[in-house]
Amino acid sequence: MNEQDLITGCKANDRRAQREVYDRYSPLMLAVARRYTARDADAEDVIVAAFYKVFEKIDTFTEMGSFEGWIRRIVVNEALMLLRKKHALRQASELSEVNPASYSVPAEAVQRLAEADIMSLLDQMPVGYRTVFNLYVVEGYKHREIAELLDISINTSKSQLILAKKRLREQLEKLGYRAADG
Amino acid sequence: MATFDPFESEFRRRATGLRRTPSAQAWNRLEHRLDQRGGLRIFGIRPWMVAALLLLVAGASIVTSVATDRNNPLAQRSQFIEELNTPYVPEESFNPADYRNELPDGQVDSPSATPLEYRDIVVSAKYRINS
Structure with missing residues (x-):
């Protein structure tokens, strides 16, 4: 069919x-x-x-x-x-000073990751970071749409994304990948 | 429009390619829910629709019976409150002169028209018809 x-x-x-x-x-x-x-x-x-x-x-x-x-x-x-x-989306913080460049992650690091590693990286993130990261990076939602969906401000959505990327960079560094120079 | 850096694009590509096989119980649970939904429908009418209709009919009949039953204290009370809130307005059609003309000749201004027990009572000026 x-x-x-x-x-x-x-x-x-x-x-x-x-x-x-x-x-x-x-x-x-x-x-x-x-x-x-x-x-x-x-x-x-x-x-x-x-x-x-x-x-x-x-x-x-x-x-x-x-x-x-x-x-x-x-x-x-x-x-x-x-x-x-499950009240998992309650904790959301907003960054006052944001420098996205300092949280950039090398793309080639992901290319070598297995499926289990990708899931593991996401699992280690707090729920707020993971949700915003998934919605923005994987689903392609805009920050305005994420803010409406999660009932948070646009700045909080942006902050959560940056913190998620920062966390990813730290985890990748632990796995032996060198972060891109900010 | 959202812009992605190379890391985000690569992560997106990898993440959207992920697949996981659900357990057999997942379909069984879904099918059970679907069966429940289908089984509870009778000619497209669901039980909650019947219950809602019955509640509406019962509610409407109770309100109607309360409103029409004059002996019901609820109905009386509302009537009483209405009377309290409405200022007294004398009937416009009442004309004291006509009333007096309709009385038999002997009773007009006759002392016998007033009962004995009220003869000594002085009527306040504001209540006198011909003051």
């Missing part, structure tokens, strides 16, 4: 189509959820809730944009809801 058939099947509440959508997108979406939650069990809870919402709200999918992108947004929202429920 192609994507259009799957969407039509899901709209008709066809369980076979729902299963195929799940099989096709759940590995990617579980990895997305896992980047936010830091626990495998929480990530699975997120995708169960997210796919339930996908099948429940499938009629609202306009088919103008990407189906995968639509599912991904639902997964990210569900992950943020879980973090909010």
Whole structure:
């Protein structure tokens, strides 16, 4: 079945189509959820809730944009809801003096990292840093959008990103990668 | 538009390529939720819709019965408060002259028109009709 058939099947509440959508997108979406939650069990809870919402709200999918992108947004929202429920997003600090150049990280360091290392780097970050870093760097949200999503100021979002990168740089240095000169 | 440094671009490329296989229980849980959603629908009507409708009907019938039952203390109380808040306005149609004309001839200005027990009571000037 192609994507259009799957969407039509899901709209008709066809369980076979729902299963195929799940099989096709759940590995990617579980990895997305896992980047936010830091626990495998929480990530699975997120995708169960997210796919339930996908099948429940499938009629609202306009088919103008990407189906995968639509599912991904639902997964990210569900992950943020879980973090909010656990009060994990409360601690957010704002930097008064920011020098992004001093926190730059060498790109070549990431190229040699394994999947487990990437997850481990993210897991070691505080929830606030990790969430903003994921939303900005991986999902491509703007600071204004992140501020609205997390109910924080734009400056706090920027601060959290810089602190996240600083933390990454420290961790990469521990792994033996030399940071770029600021 | 967001701008990415080389590290961010590389991290993004690597992170978006990650995949993880969910456990079999995850699909079972999802299917169970989907079954529950489907099973509880009867002709597209959900139980909470029926409960909400029943509550609305019950609420409306209680309000109607309270409003129409004059013996109900709640209805009486609201009537009483209304009376207290409304200043007394005498009927405009009442005309003392007409009233007097309708009385039998013998009773107009006749001492016998007033009961004996009220004859010695002096009526305040502001309440006298012909003051």
